[in-house]
Amino acid sequence: MKKSGNILFCGVGGQGILLASELTAEALLAQGHDVKKSEVHGMAQRGGSVEAHLRYGEKVHSPLIEPGGADLLLAFEIMEALRYLPYLNKKSKVIVNTQRIMPPAVATGKTVYPENILEELTSRGLTVIPVDGFEIAKAAGNVKAANVALVGALSKLLPIPEAAFIAAIEKRVPARFLEVNLKVFKAGRKAVK
Helix, strand or coil, X not given: CCCCEEEEEEEECCCCHHHHHHHHHHHHHHCXXXXXXXXXXXXXXXXXXXXXXXXXXXXXXXXXXXXXXXXXXXXXXXXXXXXXXXXXXXXXXXXXXXXXXXXXXXXXXXXXXXXXXXXXXXXXXXXXXXXXXXXXXXXXXXXXXXXXXXXXXXXXXXCCCHHHHHHHHHXXXXXXXXXXXXXXXXXXXXXXX
């Protein structure tokens, strides 16, 4: 992996996307990278799209990733990976949580949830890494920690040691949730071959 890069986090409100981007930024900063981050909350309280842009390197001047400029996409909900296709290029890697969260239009029958999303992503020549963050977190005893499972998967693709992420988790996660989050983080790392 390069010494600089652009990571786009996306999903829906309530999935812990902002904490995931903060943990990643913290780990990168601890390793001496300049990091810039920007978040778009949108209709997060109502299950709407949430995105966070994170850029790192020796010197970063802007937090926003241009279309076609994402090296990594971390999609917390599988359909959201499709929404952010314009930010990807042929070299982009996509970690996609296989969890489906039905938007209101699907729940009310106004539209249909797309099928074959993973196939659509791979047909575009992207490197796609499916991770079932929800099941990893559930197995560890806290489904709300799925975001940390995905950070664990992401950590395998970044040029920084595992210990930097563990230190970030220890710093940012409340003590009562620390043990389960560390367990979920390590399981997320194992999910990436």
